Amino acid sequence: MRENWTWNETILAFDLYCRLPSKDVVVGNPAIAELAAALGRTAGSVKMKLQNFKGYDPSYTFDGRVGLSHGSKIDAEVVQEFIDNWDGLVLQAQKIRDEVGLSDVEKEADELSLLHIPLEFSKERIQKVRVGQSFFRKAVLAAYDKRCCITGIDMPELLVASHIKPWSASNDIDEKVNPQNGLLLNGLHDLAFDKGLITISEDYKIILSPKLNNNANKLSTEFFFKYKNQPIALPSRFLPAKQFIKYHNDIVFQK
Numbered sequence: 084m085r086e087n088w089t090w091n092e093t094i095l096a097f098d099l100y101c102r103l104p105s106k107d108v109v110v111g112n113p114a115i116a117e118l119a120a121a122l123g124r125t126a127g128s129v130k131m132k133l134q135n136f137k138g139y140d141p142s143y144t145f146d147g148r149v150g151l152s153h154g155s156k157i158d159a160e161v162v163q164e165f166i167d168n169w170d171g172l173v174l175q176a177q178k179i180r181d182e183v184g185l186s187d188v189e190k191e192a193d194e195l196s197l198l199h200i201p202l203e204f205s206k207e208r209i210q211k212v213r214v215g216q217s218f219f220r221k222a223v224l225a226a227y228d229k230r231c232c233i234t235g236i237d238m239p240e241l242l243v244a245s246h247i248k249p250w251s252a253s254n255d256i257d258e259k260v261n262p263q264n265g266l267l268l269n270g271l272h273d274l275a276f277d278k279g280l281i282t283i284s285e286d287y288k289i290i291l292s293p294k295l296n297n298n299a300n301k302l303s304t305e306f307f308f309k310y311k312n313q314p315i316a317l318p319s320r321f322l323p324a325k326q327f328i329k330y331h332n333d334i335v336f337q338k
Contacts (some may be wrong), residue, residue, distance in 0.1 A: 088132065091179045092122050093161045098176035100133045100140075101262065102221035104228050105319055108133050121183045136162060142263060143320040169260045173218045174211070215260040220244040222260075226318035227267035233289065233310055236269045243273040247327040249335065262321035271306060279337040281307065285325050287315050292337040 088096070099118055100108075108115070110126040115133070119126045135154035137143045139162040165172035223244035230237045245266045246253065253259045266283070268276060275281045280292045289310045295303060 088155070088157060090157065090161070091182075093132070093157050094165075094172070094175055095122070095179055095183075095185070096129065096132045097136055097158075097161050097165065098172060098218070099129075100136045101172075102218065102225055103133065104225040106228065107225075117185065121185050132158070137320075139163070140320060141166065142322060145322065167257050169218075169257055169262075170215065170255050173215045173260050176218075177214050219246075219260045219262065219265060222262040222321065223265035223267050223318075226262055226265075226321040227316065228319065230267065230316060231269045231272070232267050232315040232318070233272050234269055235316065241269050242267055243270055245273045245276055247323055248330040249277075252330070252334075258327075261324075263324040264327045265321070266315070266323060267318075275307070276331075277335075279331075279335040282331050282336040283315055283323070283328060284332075285328050287317060287323070289313050289315060290332075290336070294337045 095118060099114060103112065103114060108130055110116075110130050112126075112130075115129045116126050119129045122129070135158050138149055138154050139159045165175075224239065224242065229239055229242070231242055236242065245268045246259075247264050247266060248258060250259055253261075253264065258264055266276070272281065280295055282290045282292075284290055289312065291307055291311050295307055
């Protein structure tokens with residue numbers, strides 16, 4: 084009989100749970116197969132492990148949904164350890180990935196996000212940022228099923244994992260790589276959000292800045308005004324946290 088899951092193995096599984104859309108949690112998924120091979124387990128056991136996390140993930144169960152009923156104590160402990168320590172999850176998972184020979188997620192980092200790394204950062208800190216941003220992008224893409232939450236565009240090449248509270252203003256522990264500090268937006272609406280020309284309310288509806296009214300035309304209507312007061316498409320997990328929305332409304336949004 085295969086031994087029980089260890090703490091480190093469970094961290095790797097939780098990291099993958101965060102980065103995979105729910106619909107992709109299937110035995111044939113390459114990422115599941117890769118993790119299974121590295122741990123000497125079956126793809127079916129890894130799939131079940133990922134499904135177990137739903138029952139302990141408050142970002143999934145907040146609306147009454149439940150996960151599988153046969154999760155273990157260690158599943159709950161790992162979620163509790165890292166659900167408010169996202170930086171810790173990213174660093175621990177990358178360290179363990181290196182130890183077991185899994186592929187380097189740093190190479191999958193979002194190039195658009197990497198443009199924001201200050202030039203004076205050390206090589207070590209740049210690497211840490213790259214790994215964190217890769218996790219953040221993957222987790223936000225997964226949560227929104229790879230669809231822009233405003234327009235529904237589903238081409239990942241055109242989508243940006245946008246920070247609600249800007250990366251530069253966020254702390255390293257539970258804000259910079261926290262998926263609940265993210266929205267999945269197409270490039271145009273990401274730029275508008277970043278510039279404070281649009282925001283979302285605490286009940287997840289789109290708010291337009293009065294600045295947009297100064298340049299109202301047919302294209303403005305097509306790209307912005309038809310979405311005014313419309314709800315965004317909510318993620319399957321990692322619902323945007325109210326404290327980040329309030330920050331964007333108070334500090335970034337152009338009133």
